[in-house]
Amino acid sequence: MRALVIDDSRAMRRIVSGILIGLGYEVRDAGHGREGLDVLDEGWKPHLLCVDWNMPVMDGLQFVSAVRSNPAWRSVTIMMVTSESEHTQIVRALAAGAHEYVIKPFTADAIRDKLALLGLLPEEVPAGVPVPLRSSEQEVAL
Amino acid sequence: MSLTATSFDWVRDLVRKESAIVLQPGKEYLVEARLLPMARQMGLTDVTKLVETVRVRPDADNTRRIVEALTTNETSWFRDGDPFTALTSTVLPSLLSARGANERLQIWSAASSSGQEPYTIAMLLDDALPNATSRVSITATDLSREMVQRTRAGRFSQLEVNRGLPAPMLVRHFTRAGNEWEVSANLRRMVNASECNLAAPLPRMGPFDVVYLRNVLIYFDLPTKQSILRRVRDLMRPDGWLFLGAAETTLGVDDSWERVVIGRSSAYRPLKGA
């Protein structure tokens, strides 16, 4: 599985990428929507886009609209990962074509739960096994 | 008095055994912070005394409370999604055809914690049925008064709604209330929450068409498991459905149930004549 993480904060890109890598993803990242489109234009085909909202140059909502208007990228799953958490904003993002929405702050579990909902967990944890509740990144934190 | 090494090791072993979560050494202060409210509630001055009390007199309820206090992650929405998929794919259609159009469906979420399970059920049924509010009644019970109150309030923190609640369901069924999210009045009307100790004689309830009794039996010994299953069965309709946790089964515990495989999950139905 491949994911593209788009966030203007380097720290946040590292955190989200770290969680996804821990789950078995191959990850690339970009600092704003325009850079994200450039990565897609190269022909790299991610299964998942994790997109922040407020970014310079091109914000997350513009990016989502751009991706949704290109039939070549129709199959990609879009998950907003942002501190924008007004009810109306979430509705707007879903209407623009995002599938899921993770509100910052989030834990590694939140990302994993959402990917499970989307059927995008690379290694499905077998039923019946108590799930390790943290990604490897956070194992020390209980 | 701060937590002794023996007490910490005991808690560590317990939590690892019951939840497969490993508490790393150095997390003593976390154990203290999480268990202190429980100790105070029991009239004890510190966590070491709490651990001593529960060690000397093992008790399923207190054991469960300790494990829950240390495993906040137990409460995601659609936790192990399969029993919910089974509800809408198989159980609901079967019940709708077996029951009269005006018959109310009764569902019990036993050990409902802060309410994620009963509201998950409520959301699914509200999306599946045009008249869910009048058609379905969901009983949510938990041992803890605090959890029952939280379920009644139907308010969840930002971190809680992030845990496995699909975004379309969040915007459809919740509104923002300060920095929390509040479940719609419609769904709150479907859910009745009350205190209930599963290990004691149960109050008059039901009869239930569906019971979710997940990740509760694991905390009890065999005779208690058996009596809980018997009492639950007495509150169920003969053609009802019981869902247990993914790691739980009636097999080898109580042979008056029939296991039915639905997709990736299993349900248990009262055996006729058993």
Added chain:
Amino acid sequence: MTTMDTGERRRSSDVRPVITDLIDGATVLSIAEEAWIALVGEDEILVPIPGEPPVDIVSSWVDIVGPWTGSVVLTTGRGTAEELSRALLREAAPEVLEHEDVEDAFGEIANVVGGNVKAALPGPSGLSLPQVGNAPVVRNPVDVCRVDVVWRGEPVSISVQGALPPLPVPSPTRENEVPL
């Protein structure tokens, strides 16, 4: 950047809420606590007491522009901002934290706290990108909701503060715009 109502031109007849009408300290504290638990670490506790303010301080903030306009400002010692950044990055933290790393991480914490403060206020509102440096000045002492906490023994303040000076006493006969 999308254009938004900057809220800077208002008529004297408008009733402008101050922040304490809209949010209380307990809500701001719980927003900060959630941010710390999720981003900094599950056992990172914020103790709600004021600490001795350090000499060398730094702030990060985001602006909220909408029915209420102002900033959500985090202020702490430079050393603490660095420690926070390290905690946020965990093992992804480089050996030597560059100035930009601290700006970025400390700014992101302001973004997360600010985004959630915004969502608790009447909307819709716009949220700016985070900035790091000397905190914006308080324009109206009444329009501030400030929470002081101690994290790992060091003081951190979270201030939700209006960007607009107090309104002049409205005159019922004039509908002129008041330059702000």
